[in-house]
Amino acid sequence: MREIVCPECGEKRQTIFGNYQYKESGLKNLWLEGVELFECACGQKFAIIPCVPELHGLIAQDLLKQKNQLSGREIRFLRKHMGLKAKDFAEYLGVNNVTVSRWERGEERPPQPTDRLIRLFYAGIMGLKDIAHELIMDMFREIMPNQEEQEIHFPIRKLKELDSCNFP
Numbered sequence: 001m002r003e004i005v006c007p008e009c010g011e012k013r014q015t016i017f018g019n020y021q022y023k024e025s026g027l028k029n030l031w032l033e034g035v036e037l038f039e040c041a042c043g044q045k046f047a048i049i050p051c052v053p054e055l056h057g058l059i060a061q062d063l064l065k066q067k068n069q070l071s072g073r074e075i076r077f078l079r080k081h082m083g084l085k086a087k088d089f090a091e092y093l094g095v096n097n098v099t100v101s102r103w104e105r106g107e108e109r110p111p112q113p114t115d116r117l118i119r120l121f122y123a124g125i126m127g128l129k130d131i132a133h134e135l136i137m138d139m140f141r142e143i144m145p146n147q148e149e150q151e152i153h154f155p156i157r158k159l160k161e162l163d164s165c166n167f168p
């Protein structure tokens with residue numbers, strides 16, 4: 001915990017640690033656990049989220065390993081984390097960009113082979129050789145088609161394990 005000056009009213013307040021629904025990620029079902037939170041009497045509230053690029057990389061790895069088929073929001077999260085435009089992503093996958101748009105809006109789900117391709121494509125682009133191997137050997141046998149999005153609870157302390165992140 002630390003004392004922070006409210007950017008709205010200038011009052012000093014202590015932060016607390018708690019859980020935060022990380023809607024800014026584009027994943028409405030993602031909760032960060034143990035994140036530093038600020039709340040002021042004036043109504044100003046925010047979370048202090050460290051090492052966002054590294055955090056998104058770890059979240060993406062968890063998405064790749066989940067048992068459920070990827071949702072549209074999850075596909076969009078992975079695409080954006082790779083830094084690809086929808087048109088380019090569609091081209092790499094061999095589909096029309098309208099198809100990617102339908103997936104990302106949740107109007108339809110990609111077929112299971114395409115879901116697998118998206119996961120492997122991400123792992124390949126991001127240099128995740130071990131995860132790609134794990135997907136091929138184990139995970140693909142267990143992916144459940146067309147399930148509802150599950151809540152994701154991501155412990156922020158996982159960032160401490162990364163050398164590239166100066167986690168406080």
